[in-house]
Amino acid sequence: MNVPALLEIEDLHVSYGRIRAVQGVSLTVPDAAIVALIGANGAGKSTLLRAISGIVRPRRGAVRFLGEDLVGLPVHQIARRHVIHVPEGRGMLARMTVLENLRLGGFARSGHASTALELDRVFALFPVLSQRRGQLAGSLSGGEQQMLAIARGMMARPRLLMLDEPSLGLAPLLVREIFRIIPRLTAEGTAVLLVEQNARMALQCAAHAYVLQTGRVVLSGPAADLLATPEVQRAYLGAG
Amino acid sequence: MPDLAFLAFLVVDGALAGAIYALAALAFVVVYKASRMINFAVGEWIMLASRMVASGLHGFGFGLGGALGLACVGMVALAMAFNRVVLRRLFGQSLLSSIMVTIGLGILLRGSAAIVFAGIPPRITSPVPLEPLVIRGVPVSIDKLVAAMIAGACIIGLGWFFHGSRTGLALRAIAIDQQVAMAVGIDLHRHFAIAWALVGVLSVLAGTLGSVVLGGGFGIGLLGLKVFPIVIVGGLDSLLGTIVGALVIGILESLTAGYIDPLVGGGFSHVAPYVVLIATLLVRPYGLFGRPDVERV
Numbered sequence: 001m002n003v004p005a006l007l008e009i010e011d012l013h014v015s016y017g018r019i020r021a022v023q024g025v026s027l028t029v030p031d032a033a034i035v036a037l038i039g040a041n042g043a044g045k046s047t048l049l050r051a052i053s054g055i056v057r058p059r060r061g062a063v064r065f066l067g068e069d070l071v072g073l074p075v076h077q078i079a080r081r082h083v084i085h086v087p088e089g090r091g092m093l094a095r096m097t098v099l100e101n102l103r104l105g106g107f108a109r110s111g112h113a114s115t116a117l118e119l120d121r122v123f124a125l126f127p128v129l130s131q132r133r134g135q136l137a138g139s140l141s142g143g144e145q146q147m148l149a150i151a152r153g154m155m156a157r158p159r160l161l162m163l164d165e166p167s168l169g170l171a172p173l174l175v176r177e178i179f180r181i182i183p184r185l186t187a188e189g190t191a192v193l194l195v196e197q198n199a200r201m202a203l204q205c206a207a208h209a210y211v212l213q214t215g216r217v218v219l220s221g222p223a224a225d226l227l228a229t230p231e232v233q234r235a236y237l238g239a240g
Numbered sequence: 241m242p243d244l245a246f247l248a249f250l251v252v253d254g255a256l257a258g259a260i261y262a263l264a265a266l267a268f269v270v271v272y273k274a275s276r277m278i279n280f281a282v283g284e285w286i287m288l289a290s291r292m293v294a295s296g297l298h299g300f301g302f303g304l305g306g307a308l309g310l311a312c313v314g315m316v317a318l319a320m321a322f323n324r325v326v327l328r329r330l331f332g333q334s335l336l337s338s339i340m341v342t343i344g345l346g347i348l349l350r351g352s353a354a355i356v357f358a359g360i361p362p363r364i365t366s367p368v369p370l371e372p373l374v375i376r377g378v379p380v381s382i383d384k385l386v387a388a389m390i391a392g393a394c395i396i397g398l399g400w401f402f403h404g405s406r407t408g409l410a411l412r413a414i415a416i417d418q419q420v421a422m423a424v425g426i427d428l429h430r431h432f433a434i435a436w437a438l439v440g441v442l443s444v445l446a447g448t449l450g451s452v453v454l455g456g457g458f459g460i461g462l463l464g465l466k467v468f469p470i471v472i473v474g475g476l477d478s479l480l481g482t483i484v485g486a487l488v489i490g491i492l493e494s495l496t497a498g499y500i501d502p503l504v505g506g507g508f509s510h511v512a513p514y515v516v517l518i519a520t521l522l523v524r525p526y527g528l529f530g531r532p533d534v535e536r537v
Contacts, residue, residue, distance in 0.1 A: 053423065079425035091420045093413060103406075104413050108425030156425065 005064075006031045006191050007052070007083075007160055012061035014044070014051045021047040022058070023215040029160060034182065034192045036206035036223060038199040038236055044215040045195040046088060049162045052193075053085035054078045065160065079108045084156050088164040088195075090149035094138025098129055101137050101148055105155030115155075122151045125184060143174035147181070154185065161185060162193045167201065179205050199236035203227045211236070248378045250498040251491055256381070258490020259388035260449045262395060264463045265470040265482045267442035270398075273415040273477050274435040277327075278339045281346030283464015285439060288349050289315050290364065290447030290460050291357045299360050304367060308444060315440030323436045328429060350461070362460075364451040387449040394445055398438075399479055411435060415477065469513035473520050474527050481529025489513045 007029040014022040022044040029035045037045050050056045052063050054075040063070045070078050079085075093101055102122060106115045123130035126147045132140060137148060146166055153161050163182070167175040179201045185192055196202035203209055203223045211219040211232065219226060226232050268282045279285070292314045296307025322345065330338045366383040373380045402408035410431055414421040418428060450460050466489060474485025497509035520527065 055419070055423075074427075075422035076425050076427045079423060085423055087419075087423070091417065091423065093416050093420060095416060096412070100409060100412075103409060104421075104424045104426075107406075107410065152424070 005029065006033075006066065007193070008062075008064040009048075009052070010062045010064070012048070012051060012063065013059045014047050014056055015059050016047075016056075021215055022051065024061075025212070025215070025217055027210050027217065027220070029191050029193050030208075031159075032186045032189055032191050033208065034186060034194060034206040036194045036196060036199075036202040036209040037212060038196055038202055038209060039212035040235075041197070042214075043212040045212055046164055047215075048212070049085055049087075049164055049193070049195060052078075052162060053083065055085075079156065082108065082156060082159040083162075084108065084153040084158040084160070085162045086149045086153045086164060086166070088168060090145050092137045092140075092145050092149060094136065096137055097133065098135055098137055098140070098148060099133040101152050102129070102133075102155050105152035108156035108158075118155050118157065121188070122154050125154065125181060126151045143170050143177065146170060146174075146178060150178075150181070150185075154188070154190070157188075158190050160191050160193060162195070164195045165197060166194070167196065167198045175201065199232070200227075203232075245377045246498065249380075250494045252378060252380055253384065254491035254494025255487055256384040256388040256490070257453070257494065258487040259391040259395075260446060260453060261463065261466050261470055261490050262483045262486035263391045263442055263446040263449065265467045265474070265486050266395065266398060266479070267439050267446060268467045268471060269477065269479065269482050270435050270438045270442065272471075273402075274411045275338075275414070275432055276335060277342070279342045279439070280339065281342045281349065281464070282439075282443075282467050283461040284346040284349040284353075285315070285443040286447040286450065286463050287461035288318070288353055288447075289440070289443035290451045291353055291360070291362060293444065293448050294362045294364055294451070295357060295360050297364065308448065311444045311448075312441055315444050316437045317440075319436035319440035320433055323429075323433050327432065327436075331429075362451070363455070364448055366452045381453075384453050387453050390445070391449060394442070395479075395483060398442075402479060407431070407434060466513060469517040469520075472517050472527060475529040476527065478527070478529040481527055484529065485527070489516070492516060 005028045009025060009027045012022055012025045013020070025048060037048065039045055047056065051058045052070065054070065054073055058071055065081060065083055070081070070083070093104070102119060103115065106118055128144060129148060129151055132144065137145065140148060150163065150166065166178050170178065175198065182192060182194065183205055194202055194206060203226055206223040209220065209223040209226045210217050211226065219229065219232065264282065264286055267285065268279055271277050271279050289311050292311035293307045296302040296310040297304070300310070302310060326341055327338055330341065368382050368386050370383065373382055373385070402412060410421065410426045411434070413424070413426060414428060414431055422428060446463060447460060450463050454460065470485040470489050471482060473488055474481030492512050493509045496512040500508045
């Protein structure tokens with residue numbers, strides 16, 4: 001690839017005690033691109049995201065963002081570099097309003113002044129949240145909560161947004177809605193690293209993809225090519 | 241005094257004391273909200289703050305403003321040092337060890353205050369006239385009224401801080417979920433320091449108003465003991481609940497002191513808040529305004 005890399009992971013190893021969750025993963029996310037990370041439960045996808053955002057500390061390897069190694073930085077410092085993690089289960093503050101959750105999302109930016117501008121931008125992406133702004137986040141439907149989680153991430157004007165299972169537990173119609181929005185995020189200058197069990201949807205919207213199996217990358221390439229690969233079709237797309 | 245006027249006097253007097261209790265209780269709630277930590281030394285913090293103000297007045301010969309400034313600087317410095325040197329090291333450990341440390345700090349503060357402030361009178365006198373105001377036959381002590389108004393203003397300011405400012409929003413987020421707070425870019429340790437600095441300032445206010453109205457000295461530390469029935473009744477993390485709880489406890493004390501103490505020979509008014517504490521724990525363990533933890537699964 002001749003596109004300059006935004007995120008470059010090199011030979012990353014992460015362990016939980018004696019369990020080796022990620023074993024020597026290397027991957028690249030180009031600027032403003034969508035990269036999908038697919039694989040079965042327990043393949044190490046979420047752990048990889050947690051290592052990038054600083055929640056867990058890798059045992060070995062480098063996470064370079066715009067050339068700077070993020071390993072060892074505290075979580076809030078990584079967020080302030082506009083690397084934003086939207087965890088599985090969304091991490092909503094249910095007892096705060098939609099608007100308060102969004103304002104919190106803007107915390108990673110240093111200036112206060114543009115919060116109103118940022119809110120307008122996010123409400124343009126998610127009009128439903130604009131109507132719900134005064135409601136408690138906990139009272140939203142599952143789909144709306146997922147949108148709020150992504151919207152809160154976008155408030156930080158992320159260069160890299162990491163989405164962990166955004167389609168989890170949502171009705172098919174809402175899953176399509178989420179996947180309709182994700183490509184629009186890149187138009188805002190945000191690259192997306194997308195972890196998904198719904199491999200078909202993920203591969204359809206990503207430019208590039210990696211397949212993880214027991215902590216290792218077993219396949220990688222342009223998403224369209226992976227979609228056509230027999231192994232991927234058999235293992236992840238449910239084709240005979 | 242006619243019966244109704246006596247009742248009105250007790251209620252007003254209790255409510256005014258309650259406003260000062262509310263400040264003390266808020267010094268406790270601020271830290272609980274931000275870090276789920278129970279500061280058992282809140283009474284000692286208030287005592288130390290009031291002794292600092294008294295030393296400013298009697299030891300250094302400052303005016304009230306200067307003495308308050310000195311005490312604020314001293315208490316904020318103590319708060320920062322305690323957070324930085326002790327609590328930061330315990331971060332990530334069991335919350336219980338941090339809580340035990342506050343008990344230790346309380347004992348240390350009580351002991352060293354007796355040595356450091358030896359010979360300095362603890363009293364802080366009221367700059368307002370002592371003649372009570374009589375409204376429709378009900379006497380209202382002016383120093384209590386002024387103290388309650390100052391306490392009320394501080395509480396409103398604190399309410400704005402938590403619900404209207406960016407830092408307050410961050411503190412509330414930390415209180416709900418530290419992981420989420422970090423993930424949106426909030427520096428936890430910086431905000432813990434801010435919360436403790438607030439405890440320092442609130443201690444100065446509560447200690448000063450408490451000393452003026454209730455008398456200074458080590459007795460002021462008892463204000464710390466009143467905090468527990470207040471926050472249990474009000475719910476540990478609700479600002480509004482804390483204020484209501486403080487008023488309830490203040491009025492309850494005053495009423496029992498007026499009506500029951502003469503019958504039983506005194507002292508029941510000191511026990512009454514704890515009776516309410518136990519009753520609340522039995523009926524609504526999360527307090528009148530606290531919410532039982534509900535999670536969406």
